[in-house]
Amino acid sequence: RKRIHPQKPGKYKCKYCDRTCAKPSVLEKHLRAHTNERPFPCVVCGVSFKTKSNLSKHCKSNAHVNRTGLSWS
Numbered sequence: 237r238k239r240i241h242p243q244k245p246g247k248y249k250c251k252y253c254d255r256t257c258a259k260p261s262v263l264e265k266h267l268r269a270h271t272n273e274r275p276f277p278c279v280v281c282g283v284s285f286k287t288k289s290n291l292s293k294h295c296k297s298n299a300h301v302n303r304t305g306l307s308w309s
Contacts, residue, residue, distance in 0.1 A: 246256035248263040252270040257263040265287060268274070274284035276291040281303045285291040294300050 246258035246262075248257045248260050250256070250263060250266060250270070252267070255266060257266060268286040272286075274286050276286070276288050277284040278291060278294060278300065280295075281300065283294065285294060
């Protein structure tokens with residue numbers, strides 16, 4: 237289930253929807269929801285993620301450990 241957050245006005249506008257962001261980095265992250273770009277690959281198992289934090293969670297997860305036999309240190 238997706239959460240709906242109140243939107244603050246910003247000067248960086250998404251070209252796909254009406255969302256605006258205060259910072260270009262936030263807009264860049266948001267655009268991945270539309271483009272499905274996944275610039276953060278796991279170098280061990282090859283799965284890619286939209287955010288660096290999701291890659292980090294993956295590396296700490298049981299799914300990663302089960303695929304690779306490696307754990308996060």
